[in-house]
Amino acid sequence: MSSLDLREPKPGYWYINRTGKLMKVKMVMLGEAGTEAVLIQYVEGSTLTISMDDWNCLDLVVPRYNQGQVVLESEQSI
Numbered sequence: 001m002s003s004l005d006l007r008e009p010k011p012g013y014w015y016i017n018r019t020g021k022l023m024k025v026k027m028v029m030l031g032e033a034g035t036e037a038v039l040i041q042y043v044e045g046s047t048l049t050i051s052m053d054d055w056n057c058l059d060l061v062v063p064r065y066n067q068g069q070v071v072l073e074s075e076q077s078i
Helices: 052-057
Strands: 014-016 022-031 034-042 047-051 061-066 069-074
Touching: 034 052, 047 052
Parallel strands: none
Antiparallel strands: 014 022, 014 061, 022 034, 034 047, 061 069
16 A cells, blocks of 8 residues: 555545644645645535645544454654
C-alpha cells in the first residue's frame, strides 16, 4: 500500500485532527503557486475554508480500515 502525504490534501479523503474531529476534504483551490486553500467539511456538516499554511499546521491522521479495525495513520508512521 502506498503512503499518503498528509501535507497534500486529497479531495474525498477523511482526516482526523488533533482534537479528534473527523473532517473530509471537499475541494482544493489552486492558484499560480499550486494549492492555496482547502475546503473541509466536518462530519456534522459545517464547512470551513483554510489556507495551506493553516492546513500544514494541523496535526492530522488518516483513518485506515483493516478487516473491521480502524487504524490511524499519522505522518510519523509514514
